[in-house]
Amino acid sequence: MKKIKLLPVWIALFLLEGAMAFSQNNSEKKETKGFALLELYTSEGCSSCPPADELMGRIQNEYKDSNVYVLAYHVDYWDKQGWKDIFSNPDYTKRQYEYAKFLGKEPIYTPQVIVNGKADYIASQETVVRNAIKNALSKPALTNLSLEATQNNNNMGVNYTVEGISKNSELLIAVVQKTAKSNVKRGENAHRVLSHYQIVHHLHTIDLKDKKGTVSMHLPKDFNTNDFEVIGFIQDSKTGSILGVNRADFKASSL
Template identity: 75%
Template sequence: MLFLLTGNTIYSQNISDKKGFALLELYTSEGCSSCPPADDLMGKIQNEYKDSNVYVLAYHVDYWDKQGWKDIFSNADFTKRQYDYAEFMKKSPIYTPQVIINGKADYIGSQETSVRNGIKSAVSKTVLANINLETTQKDTNLLVNYTVEGTSKNSRLFIAVVQKSAKSNVKRGENAHRVLSHYQIVRQLQSVDLNKTKKGTASVHLPKNFNKQDFEIIGFIQDMNSGAILGVKRA
């Protein structure tokens, strides 16, 4: 155990010194019995690299909702996003728990060694685009001022409103009678077309329980021709 902890600490320091980044997009569900280990791994990674260039987004899909338990965080838009990745990567069928790193490679979300190798590979690459984000809350909306550089012809800026953690008491389905821990839950995802302007302000609707301590804002640029993530930044 001591050897593993030491190894992880060194690994974390090496990553933070590199110029690249890793955006981990987890597709998960409270109705999937193989998902909790992946959720826990994402929480572990988020805690390890929360101040570095590794970012975690957990999307709760809705196709498990008819299997006995409706995930309170599920969203049909997130299922569509996962299907879009299947098209980008020419892989089917979709599954949970799936982790996609930088829009280019996918991994079984509970396989820690594979996911960590994917992070190491991702951060060794050069950043292709830069983002600057400034946010101001106005009532139930968040105004996000953005400036981007180095985008491709068909790029979009995605702004994710992320709840850092939550627990759910699951009463039915594959995870019946379990209390599940979730991390980096995407509560809202809004996209901005960057073909017309590289600078502007986007208005994002906030969930009712939004507060600055328990949530964060992550913006990333995606090439909509290939699915590749070009850059990412916390607001």
């Protein structure tokens, strides 16, 4: 009969603990690399949108300390239906049409959420959206982005550093209001007070020719670092895929 040599108990325990620590470290690294950028297309004139807005608010609150980011774009094609959305912008409607081409899904609709530029969902379907977030977090980012912002009155300078860019990479920087309420008097949501979250006030696009640079932006007159934040992300201009995302760190102005 062949004899089998047994390892001493203490050696076996040591190896087991080492394997568990290695597994945990790998899991943590994998989690930190994954990200989910949720781009919501919504409108105050759309009766189906308030549940989606509320869901994005809950998600933003739950994931505020992790790599999940929410951007809410208020489109303007509902503005002729009896109520003009105070946050609407035709540029965001244009961006939604661009996604329709990338994804091969027309016509556009609200409430729509696009995750990492790769897949769209009805933004009020909570289980579906949460599963999409988990799936996105399981995949590593293709670029690393760091942003440092300085406010000077109504202007802001953003220093950026990017690792892993390609020839089709663009940097987009969004100025975002974290929360707001609106008293809607007409349209499908007449006589309702709507809550909004992560409202994009401005979206600035930079063609990435260099890994480092600075961009200057004009800020909303009521901008402050408690009620607003700045989110930047790298997008492939040919496919629409989001390659990386981060929030800007604010530093004190030298003036």
